[in-house]
Amino acid sequence: MLVKNPRPAYRKWLKRGALILFVVEAASFVGTYAVWHKVNTERDYRKYLRDNYPSVLEVYYRTGEIIDSQSKIRQIDQAYWAKEGV
Template sequence: MLIKHPKPAYRKWLKKGALVLFVVEGACFAGSYCLWYKANTQRDFRKYLRDNFPFLLEYYYKTGEILNSQNNIRHVDQAYWEQE
């Protein structure tokens, strides 16, 4: 006769924890992508970020400059906002 051994309780918690971690990570990635897309396509949203969250806008500009040295969105935005 086969003897069944119960699985340890920590395995159940470990699987649920990993699942929650993956779901939260996926949600954070989707949210950050949505914010990046909005900042990348809408100058008004970048102005909102400049007025309310300047550190986020600075991070956005620096990331763009690191990935593409030809990126001049910062200068175009500053010139546009100075004309307003």
């Protein structure tokens, strides 16, 4: 007679935990990319960050300067805001 051995309960929890972790990680990646894209494409949003969260904007500028040493986004933004008087 063939005897069936039930799967251990921890395997079910392990699979669920891995799935939840994967979904949370994917959602975090999508959210982070969406914020980065908004900062990268909208000068008004960068101004909002400058006024309310200057450390976040500084990290954005430094990261851009590390990736591309020829990056002039900081200087362009500062010149634009100086010209606008804000």
